[in-house]
Amino acid sequence: MKINRIITIIMVLLQREKISGKELAEKLNVSLRTIYRDIQVIEGAGIPIITYQGSAGGISILKNYKISKGLFTKEDVIVLLKGLNLLSSPILNEDENVRTLEKIKSLLSKHDLNQVRNDLSQLTVDLSPWLSKQNINNKISIIKEAINKQLRLSCEYIKLKNKQDSRLIESYKLIFKEKEWYLQAFCLSRNDFRLFKLSKMSNIKITNTKFIKQTTPDALSSFEKDMEKRVFKIKLLIDNSILERILDYCDEQDLHKLNDKQYIVDFNFIDDDYSYGILMSFGHQCICLEPEYVRKEMIERTKKLINSYKKNDNLFLSNYYLK
Template identity: 40%
Template structure:
């Protein structure tokens, strides 16, 4: 497409001091005459491109317009590359590729090795170890719906297994703890809702558009709420599940109990999710106190055992 060629041509002119018409023609597989027309279009768009004739001549963006490549420090460019590279593992698309190319175009040749080394010192991989559902097509549909203010319809299964069909105005895609969510205004609930993409099926983008409302951002930080809800329980765990328990509390909450066991002050909320965490540790975890949590653990274990008979 012409627009994509013009954007790529601008990036080439920003990256190089001067480029000849023939070099551009070969790079973009068009005729030199087309390159001259494209340069006229770039000038009309407000980006001043001048040409010089003779040996070593060609096109260049006027120095007064160019962004100084030294405006970013080595650390800043490395940080930008680290963040964009990590995001590229979760969100794919031409815009991300183009953004990476633009950032790289600001890297001076004499600092390229140093910046590449620093950018590779930290690896940000937001993708899960095991992905049982490919949500990438849904992300692409939602991104288009966000850009064009188009309604989305889909079936949604809540945490209790209830399935409903929703019509939603999309407002924001959220990546939190390796899971994608869609924040939107639900026409059924007449309110904003945060939908987990793994619970969505049958996603369709409608032809109907909507007028955006005053957007209400989702609440993503529950630290203050959790502090008021959580209590501490005492559990005894085997060292083989220590890494899993460390996902929920720091090492300072552990104390040794013999050679292979630890006593842990574990943050706990009395709901199915937290009981499921403890039950998931199997016979490598024992709740010591309080007594009512220990009794509930016994009750749930008996119910699980009953499924398998005597």
């Protein structure tokens, strides 16, 4: 990870009088060109770098230089540490995270470090789900390797209406959006960039075929524009017993108290199976008031659910108890 590598370079340069670019590249397992790009970033941050030519040459920080408060203040370091806490799992593995955290902490005095620890204790980020689900961490690990090595991935992907097909893709960026992980990738079969939901990806394998990176479009802009066009408000009548759950999907300003037991809710809705599934998950404590066609569709879906239970009830129970 770039921030991890740059901090490592700064720490090495502060501890050693001089080091060659080749040695840095070997230590960090990157190209010499990458090292010199990182050195430019460090210089841009205000750290005075000196390079020496020839066989005894190398890279060093100006003698007696110390990191000034103008470069990394205590507040800056807190931001860095909080950011790493946000990325602690599953983007960074445990070893990477511990090493980077310790390097950043070394920029602080003992007194300031205690204050930072108190500040960090007020924030906990855990991206894992409450209930157990498929191993997203393993998928992310494979995808990260493919991104770093610029190797194509093959996978199976479930499309709309549960149709599954094989995809060959070039991975660019992992994205965490609204409780779900996505991958921005160039799809060879569609000849275009796509967002792939990790939960719908299976049998992910790294191929031996390298790819040349293209200029990537904004990962979410087209998706968000499409969503904005599809979203509209519906009115719900809800029981106050599901108020807490409703707030997972809307804001307090969308709630209008009707009486001590009921609320009218202006609810963001998209006319698809996913949104109807959300409404049905609220059970009888939620009724759609308008528009009329959404209300009728909810009635039809409820009827189908009841009929499905009635139709299969006796057959299912008899077969179940015969096992």
